[in-house]
Amino acid sequence: MEVETFRREARAWLTDAVAALREDFPGRPLTDMALRRTFEDRLCAAGWSGLGWPEAEGGRGLPIELIAAFHEEYARSGAPKGVNIIGHGILGPTLLLSGSEEQKRRFLPGILANTEIWCQGYSEPDAGSDLAALRTRAERDGAEYVVTGQKIWTSFAHIADWCFLLVRTDASAPKHKGISFLLVDMKAPGITVRPIRQMDGQQEFNEVFFDGVRVPLANRVGEENAGWGIAMAAASFERATYFIPRLVQMEEELRDLVALCRETLRDGRPLSDDPLVRDGLARSFLDMQALKLHARSMLAAAARHEQPGPEGSFIKLLWSESHQRLLDLALAVIGPEAALGPDEPSARRRRHWQHDHLWSRAETILAGTSEIQRNVVGERVLGLPR
Numbered sequence: 001m002e003v004e005t006f007r008r009e010a011r012a013w014l015t016d017a018v019a020a021l022r023e024d025f026p027g028r029p030l031t032d033m034a035l036r037r038t039f040e041d042r043l044c045a046a047g048w049s050g051l052g053w054p055e056a057e058g059g060r061g062l063p064i065e066l067i068a069a070f071h072e073e074y075a076r077s078g079a080p081k082g083v084n085i086i087g088h089g090i091l092g093p094t095l096l097l098s099g100s101e102e103q104k105r106r107f108l109p110g111i112l113a114n115t116e117i118w119c120q121g122y123s124e125p126d127a128g129s130d131l132a133a134l135r136t137r138a139e140r141d142g143a144e145y146v147v148t149g150q151k152i153w154t155s156f157a158h159i160a161d162w163c164f165l166l167v168r169t170d171a172s173a174p175k176h177k178g179i180s181f182l183l184v185d186m187k188a189p190g191i192t193v194r195p196i197r198q199m200d201g202q203q204e205f206n207e208v209f210f211d212g213v214r215v216p217l218a219n220r221v222g223e224e225n226a227g228w229g230i231a232m233a234a235a236s237f238e239r240a241t242y243f244i245p246r247l248v249q250m251e252e253e254l255r256d257l258v259a260l261c262r263e264t265l266r267d268g269r270p271l272s273d274d275p276l277v278r279d280g281l282a283r284s285f286l287d288m289q290a291l292k293l294h295a296r297s298m299l300a301a302a303a304r305h306e307q308p309g310p311e312g313s314f315i316k317l318l319w320s321e322s323h324q325r326l327l328d329l330a331l332a333v334i335g336p337e338a339a340l341g342p343d344e345p346s347a348r349r350r351r352h353w354q355h356d357h358l359w360s361r362a363e364t365i366l367a368g369t370s371e372i373q374r375n376v377v378g379e380r381v382l383g384l385p386r
């Protein structure tokens with residue numbers, strides 16, 4: 001199908017669906033979980049999930065150019081983010097690559113239809129950047145594993161039906177070699193989920209405790225102790241399209257920020273005349289151009305079916321840090337009003353800047369911190385010594 005035809009079709013559906021959502025959830029913010037879930041359910045029911053998955057597995061088998069166009073239209077439509085991002089973006093492609101036929105039959109339909117929400121249990125209190133240091137253990141007992149340990153920062157665990165979990169199955173092996181990848185029912189006895197409130201007021205991630213949780217051996221993906229390779233392959237899924245909605249969002253924020261600078265007067269003159277403000281806006285504009293070129297080259301590589309390389313670390317670093325710079329500038333432009341709580345009437349108008357600024361602090365941490373990305377770029381792109 002031609003990209004423009006597909007784009008028009010996607011835009012038309014998204015426009016109508018966003019309008020219907022606003023009517024059904026009047027006044028509710030886009031961060032509201034029920035609103036997000038409803039929108040994602042409707043999206044899946046209309047056939048907009050599994051765009052790149054093979055048709056034989058219930059997907060649409062679309063090429064990367066069309067998937068990229070869909071992500072752009074989604075970001076422009078003002079639609080809320082989904083709640084099963086991890087199921088659609090990570091677990092689904094992982095099962096397609098490494099799952100057994102039985103696992104694919106059991107779990108892929110629930111992701112496509114959004115009837116089963118997934119979370120990712122990797123990080124632990126003493127194993128974040130050094131993920132292979134994880135200590136949650138799974139011991140065999142007949143046809144089951146018995147899982148004991150703790151995960152942290154587990155996004156969506158409080159609403160998830162299932163969790164894919166990295167566990168240690170061989171304590172005597174070198175640390176990357178004794179890890180397995182399990183699919184765990186979040187309703188299993190012995191699981192406790194403790195929500196963590198974020199500084200933006202939302203509550204999206206959790207601590208998760210496993211106390212003798214029984215998991216069938218059949219729920220292990222791949223061989224025992226081969227979980228590290230599966231987790232690393234999972235991390236590369238969607239890398240090519242991950243940044244598209246984020247760059248569309250950033251471009252719109254930059255446009256809104258220029259407008260805000262024009263309408264904000266200081267000493268009788270618009271802030272858009274202030275040389276320091278202009279300098280910040282120009283810097284953000286240049287960051288955007290560099291990011292768009294990198295994103296385009298990543299997409300071109302994906303269209304040629306090349307494996308994503310360590311260059312993805314560079315774009316993650318540049319995006320997360322330049323996004324924080326843009327939002328720092330927005331708060332400086334708003335001035336002292338930015339410090340008012342979101343319920344202050346005068347602050348309400350500017351609330352999204354406050355919220356996005358707070359949320360952006362997470363962007364240099366999640367999916368690998370800036371320091372870790374710099375290590376990857378230094379060692380694997382620039383060839384610097386360790």
Ligand SMILES: Cc1cc2nc3c(=O)[nH]c(=O)nc-3n(C[C@H](O)[C@H](O)[C@H](O)COP(=O)(O)OP(=O)(O)OC[C@H]3O[C@@H](n4cnc5c(N)ncnc54)[C@H](O)[C@@H]3O)c2cc1C
Binds near residue numbers: 122124363
């Ligand atoms: C919004 C959000 C959602 C998340 N969702 C999930 C989820 O769903 N599932 C999940 O498993 N995890 C999730 N995480 C966790 C995330 O993957 C970790 O926070 C991240 O990997 C960093 O680990 P850490 O927090 O333990 O920090 P640490 O690894 O303890 O790092 C602390 C500091 O030390 C620095 N540092 C560490 N090692 C090095 C090094 N070798 N060289 C230089 N500096 C170093 C880091 O850069 C950082 O500044 C989420 C995090 C966030 C913010």
